[in-house]
Amino acid sequence: MFTKLIAIEPVSLIPTAEKKLYTLAKDVVMYRDIPSDSDEIALRIGDADAVLLSYTSILDRGALEKCPNVKYIGMCCSLYSPESANVDIPYAKERGITVTGIRDYGDEGVVEYVLSELVRCFHGFGKNPDGSSVRPWDGMAREITGLKAGIIGLGKSGGMIADALKLFGADISYYSRSEKKEAKEKGYQFLSLAELLTQSEVVITCLNKNTVLLHKEEFEQLGNRKILFNTGLSPSWDEKPFAKWLEGDNLVFCDSLPALGNQKFSDHHHVRCMNVSSGRTRQAFDRLSEKVLANILEYNG
Known part of the structure; x- marks a missing residue:
């Protein structure tokens, strides 16, 4: 005692x-x-x-x-x-x-957050911050089926997100420090970071706090017309190249301001930040x- x-x-x-x-x-x-x-x-x-x-x-x-x-x-x-x-x-x-x-x-709530926001984005559910109706990401409602989803950091939460997306028919690839046997058995493709960024339409970073992997070169590899989720407790990117990438035809989703990093981005028309912690259930x-x-x-x- x-x-x-x-x-x-x-x-x-x-x-x-x-x-x-x-x-x-x-x-x-x-x-x-x-x-x-x-x-x-x-x-x-x-x-x-x-x-x-x-x-x-x-x-x-x-x-x-x-x-x-x-x-x-x-x-x-x-x-x-x-x-x-x-x-x-x-x-x-x-x-x-x-x-x-x-x-x-708190991983279960994070998985639900990613699925919820992705479905709303693909189907065009809800309203934009300016009150206008959300347009489906592709211009026409679509399913997660066939989505090329890349997970950066296949730990507990990253693995759960991958499993959930796979259940809905997504094609899963991942980048991690090493290839994981259990992920290979599930059919998840182990790629280099550059390959994952180039090939994926939706990229989800599931990294430890203060871990930054997305720099200028990585955003160039990610390219345009992409969706980026950050489920960590701090930004997974350098701010300057991130700001430039946001000006393209892209979207970023973060549940909280710490995950987004700088509050100045919260009102950006390509940012969706609810300013809540989705894992606090x-x-x-x-x-x-x-x-x-x-x-x-x-x-x-």
């Missing part, structure tokens, strides 16, 4: 999970607002030995140096790599602090809560 557990910001746990936290530490404090800076984070942690946080705050070395009692940090958000984490994991490792994170809790909070508690219980033995 922890002596003192501090949630330095809202951590989106369901009520039953939050109630369970109070049995895992002698003293539990749950902050309901986001701290303004590193100094405030350190002040909130104080002499606590356990810390919880979500994705909206950064727990850096400066804050941790002021909190010598910390032994455990539970990230109530995705942890894919030290480089993309909002916790200074290398420093935590130096100190012997255990850092845990969550994976694969009721079921996702259930899965998140279960995994956060499981991480704590495993640490406590």
Whole structure:
């Protein structure tokens, strides 16, 4: 059992999970607002030995140096790599602090978002931001059947999106660090990034936070009359060539502003950004809560 557990910001746990936290530490404090800076984070942690946080705050070395009692940090958000984490994991490792994170809790909502927006785009459902009727992407309503879809990053969410599109009849290719046996068995074609961009009509980037693969050359390979989805937590592109590509006959879909990057693009007539996180569903909070508690219980033995 922890002596003192501090949630330095809202951590989106369901009520039953939050109630369970109070049995895992002698003293539990749950902050309901986001701290303004590193100094405030350190002040909130104080002499606590356990810390919880979500994705909206950064727990850096400066804050941790002021909190010598910390032994455990539970990230109530995705942890894919030290480089993309909002916790200074290398420093935590130096100190012997255990850092845990969550994976694969909001992917289902992201898959539904991609399918929903693609169907609306192909069929011409709904209204444009200016109130005019949406025209079908091809000028005439079409199905996903036969679509050449390219997935960049065939991890859990990328794989689920590929499977869903395949179910609707799409022809799937993907780019990843290496060819995946299970993808080959499903008939997914492993391509170089250049080949995928050139051959695909719809490209979906499913990358870790702060991973950028689309530069000037890649946008030239992608070409015109294409649809680009970004399902990550940050842009998968360099801003300057992206802005130039947007001026062509292309469309980009992002569910949130962090995925789009610069707010100036949100009103662009070739951008569709809802400014919500499609992975934040009721079921996702259930899965998140279960995994956060499981991480704590495993640490406590």
